[in-house]
Every structure is written in C-alpha cells, then in structure tokens.
Amino acid sequence: CPCPLPSGDTALSRLVRRLLSARRSLDLCLFSFSCPQLARAVQLLHRRGVRVRLVTDSQYMGLCGSQIGRLRHAGIQVRHDQHSGYMHHKFAIVDQRMLITGSLNWTTQAVQSNRENVLVVEDAEYVKAFLEEFERIWEEYNPANYSFFP
Amino acid sequence: CPCPLPSGDTALSRLVRRLLSARRSLDLCLFSFSCPQLARAVQLLHRRGVRVRLVTDSQYMGLCGSQIGRLRHAGIQVRHDQHSGYMHHKFAIVDQRMLITGSLNWTTQAVQSNRENVLVVEDAEYVKAFLEEFERIWEEYNPANYSFFP
Numbered sequence: 001c002p003c004p005l006p007s008g009d010t011a012l013s014r015l016v017r018r019l020l021s022a023r024r025s026l027d028l029c030l031f032s033f034s035c036p037q038l039a040r041a042v043q044l045l046h047r048r049g050v051r052v053r054l055v056t057d058s059q060y061m062g063l064c065g066s067q068i069g070r071l072r073h074a075g076i077q078v079r080h081d082q083h084s085g086y087m088h089h090k091f092a093i094v095d096q097r098m099l100i101t102g103s104l105n106w107t108t109q110a111v112q113s114n115r116e117n118v119l120v121v122e123d124a125e126y127v128k129a130f131l132e133e134f135e136r137i138w139e140e141y142n143p144a145n146y147s148f149f150p
Numbered sequence: 151c152p153c154p155l156p157s158g159d160t161a162l163s164r165l166v167r168r169l170l171s172a173r174r175s176l177d178l179c180l181f182s183f184s185c186p187q188l189a190r191a192v193q194l195l196h197r198r199g200v201r202v203r204l205v206t207d208s209q210y211m212g213l214c215g216s217q218i219g220r221l222r223h224a225g226i227q228v229r230h231d232q233h234s235g236y237m238h239h240k241f242a243i244v245d246q247r248m249l250i251t252g253s254l255n256w257t258t259q260a261v262q263s264n265r266e267n268v269l270v271v272e273d274a275e276y277v278k279a280f281l282e283e284f285e286r287i288w289e290e291y292n293p294a295n296y297s298f299f300p
Contacts, residue, residue, distance in 0.1 A: 031253070085263030088253050101267065103181070103238050103253070113235030115287065117251065119269070119276065126269065137265065 006037050012111050016041045022094045027134045028054040029089040032105040039067035043074050054078045055137050057087040079141035091130055099127045156187050162261050166191045172244045177284045178204040179239040182255040189217035193224050204228045205287050207237040229291035249277045
C-alpha cells in the first residue's frame, strides 16, 4: 500500500490510534479531508464493520487531493451541505463516547506544516453536545431534503 | 460608534460576554481576525487595563478586513509567525483560567454564515496545556528572534 498507517509516537499516529479504537461507530464532521493516512484508518474501520458516517463541506470535497470520493467508493456514507457558508467543524466522535475536536483540518498541510490543536474529551456533557450537532447536521444534509429546484 | 457590541442572546454576544469577563489578562491565538465586534471587545479590555497579548498568522493578518492593524494602533501587543505553514489555532484564554477554543475563526463570514463550534473550558488540565502552547508561541514569535537575513 502506498500509504501505510503512521507509526511511532507522533501527533498523527496518536490521532489514528484513537480512531482505530472504535468498535461500533465513528461519526465524522470534517470541513476538509485530504490526509491519506487518516482516510486509510477510516476505511479500515469501515471494513471491520464499524458504522462510519461522514459529513463534509460541499465546496471543499471536490478539491484536488480530497479523500471524499475514495471513501464514497469504499461504501462509506457521506453527506454534505448545500449552502454558501462553510460546514467548518472538524470533529470526530468514537463509539458515541469520545470526542476528538480542535483546529485541525484533516489535510496533509495541516498535519505537516501548521500550528494546530486537537482536544480529546470523554466528558459526557461535551460529547452529548457534539453528538446532537452531528445528528442535526446529518438530518439537515439528508439528500432527500435537497432543493435543487426551489 | 459604527460597530456596537452585540446584544441579545446570540452565540456572538455570549462569546463577547465571556471575553469581557476578563479582569487581568487575555491571551489570544487567532489564525484570522476580521470580526469588528470581537475587535471592539478586545480594545475595550485593553483600555480597561487588562493585559492583552495576541498571536496571529502572518499570511492572514494583512488580508482585507483584518483587525490586526487597528489593534496594533490601539497599542495592543501582536506577534506573528514567519513560516509558510499556518498558525491555525483559534483560542482565547481569559485570566489564565478560562479557555475558549474551537473551529471558529474570528471573522464575520465564520460568525454569520458557517457551521462552527466553540468550547468554553475551565478544567485546569486543558487550560494549562493551551497556556503552555501560548507561551511557547509567544516566545518563538518574539521579534528579537526574527531571521530575515539567514
């Protein structure tokens, strides 16, 4: 494989390990997703039978290097906004119990070159708020609600 | 004043109220800062004698609508990176005890049009980690360390 999972003790490998701890579900709400290592981890979980849902931004999902097409081809459910504003969240929820959120877009540029932060939170109050936001967006971006012909 | 502080119970007015609760210090680490209401709140704190320090991204601070120049004119200390990677954090620390962080860039577009999240955290462990990152960046971006002539 041209893109092995990261090893050693880097911020990226720690993030990947958190994701790979998922047993039942992974809910992703990501403005931009071009980092191949993170996409590989998500695909691996999907193949293991973890329910993966991904919400992303319509203006960024088609950019060069985006992993969204590849994930869709792999059979992962993806939904996106249809607004001019950005779906600017960058969070993941593992098994409805662990929230991973911060400034980090899931791009190679961000991982390699930027000053970024990622918080890992298991406090139920925070997890609940982000889960509710995820479910709200998931429904709002349901393709059944598209209004291309207003 | 052309830009009154926001009133009512909006996400922006709640953010401004958190900021205005500062009595001693406000440490800001912001990728992009163009929202005039937030700039006004920061200026108000500076005038009240609160120690304001601001770290920002060199590639974004000169963009149209940026408030960085205005804040510098008001006498607020600003430092910026000198890298090609982004200083992509978007957090504030009030009185070294309250952390405000998330996906939200302090821009009008983000406030008005995007899906965003802002976490307010008073847990000492998280506040400490972000304070340490702030102090690290503040030192690293000290103009005394500029290396324009390598």
